[in-house]
Amino acid sequence: MFFIILYMDFKVTILGSNSALPTNLRSTTAQAVQHNNEIFLIDCGEGTQLQLRRMNFSFPKINHIFISHLHGDHYYGIFGLLTSFSLMGRKQDLHLYAHSNLKEILDVNFKYSGELSYKIIFHNLSNHKERKILDLKHIEVYSFPLKHRIQTCGFLFKEKDKERNINPQMIRLYELTHTDVRSIKMGNDYIDSDNKVVANERFMLPEKPKRSYAFCSDTAYFEKMVDTIKGVDLLYHEATFIEKDKARAKETFHSTAMQAAKIAELTETKKLIIGHFSSRYPNPKILEKEALTVFANTQAVNDGDVFEI
């Protein structure tokens, strides 16, 4: 009899990390968040389906796609990915979370390029407030406003309160039956064969920490997001520019690497990852270096990087 639940996988894979244009080294924005057996896709720049394929992701495991905003470098891969799902015979529903304008764009497109083999359930993010947009058994996802030229959402992935597990040694010691286990899991104390009460707490393994991940792209420096994402384990924040180009960052509603690091510091995250780099910097280490002066645990991402949470 096994009552042990394995510690769930929770990791982020960078599928694309360039801003504006794809290059030979970096695709435009897309990330795969894996939790337990689900793959959540955040943003979908051109060529995302190929990046998913290169990194051996299973297409049928993707049931939820989140699009932060409608600049092309964040969604031009959605046409191909949705079509490929269909060509591969997908039957199960796909949940798409985005501004309602994307629905209009996709409707016109698929009117001409052909019907899909599955149903898209569209979740409208036009109403621009912090709110829970997905609630699964083990994880929930929130969207929250960022500050960009057009309406843009950040996404927060939070593990839920977990059912605490019973210590398997206690199960053996008291020779617990299925009925006993169910009762203890419901919070009841246990009466042993000598009619002695054993406190419920004694049977339980310690609670596992709830992990979280925040995705913040694209955005100008915007402290308001900090309340929402306070204490996340891993924070992705865009860092399009270096400090020298701060004026350009402000003008285009993007952030500098140091601004991203400042948000990380205020958020008290464990680790900051930065991306969405402007092609003007041949080596993103320059952005990482600047961020490190403000926040110690910072990493400039590359396509293919995987971050365990």
Next chain:
Amino acid sequence: MFFIILYMDFKVTILGSNSALPTNLRSTTAQAVQHNNEIFLIDCGEGTQLQLRRMNFSFPKINHIFISHLHGDHYYGIFGLLTSFSLMGRKQDLHLYAHSNLKEILDVNFKYSGELSYKIIFHNLSNHKERKILDLKHIEVYSFPLKHRIQTCGFLFKEKDKERNINPQMIRLYELTHTDVRSIKMGNDYIDSDNKVVANERFMLPEKPKRSYAFCSDTAYFEKMVDTIKGVDLLYHEATFIEKDKARAKETFHSTAMQAAKIAELTETKKLIIGHFSSRYPNPKILEKEALTVFANTQAVNDGDVFEI
């Protein structure tokens, strides 16, 4: 004084050669036709801008894009390419030749993802007849109907009657002036210093052959196209399936490699290139082998292949 005009470059580069889905080895359909100093783009599957970049094509030299039909594997890269032109500051007009439904798709897309820095001049190919769609100084382009599930065009690139060049040796021999050369080029005979008439024809170099290229994708076996493309120097014809899967080819309005070869034979082309392979065949040599039984000069293309005409 130089009157020699160099023999113009005329070549086709394969940017993508897979059907339906892109793979790690093959992008979906796109080709670059170079003539003289112009680059014509035919079809634009997802990732075409990256293929163009990898193969060092100059984006500003692309002024004419031809889209054969509105299945995603032939146009999903157009969003990114048109946007990248704009991000790179393009000012000159871009000519886009496609079914009018593409205009509707692009209009909705760019309504939300931002205005372009240049003007798109849309040439509507909905009227499905053979006709000249582009007439430049040195080359003309025709569209003609293929037989597919939705309306699909083939494209024929034909060099135009060339201005015949004057033999530079004759220029030296008669010490011709600019005015003399202009007169001879207009077809006049020449009166030499002894008042003797020298026939116009004696000054002229032999006429250069007019070269041509036909692009035929996607299509079922369709003999009607042969009249239009008779005698082309290079023929691209789709070959999605092998003979064993002929029923599937018929059902999906695609061709087998042997059917492509039969069209090549009837067309009396010098060389047949085949592409748009189904992913079910791990090695397209099997398609080439079948085509070779019907038409000797056949080649199965790979992404990156260049064919001089």
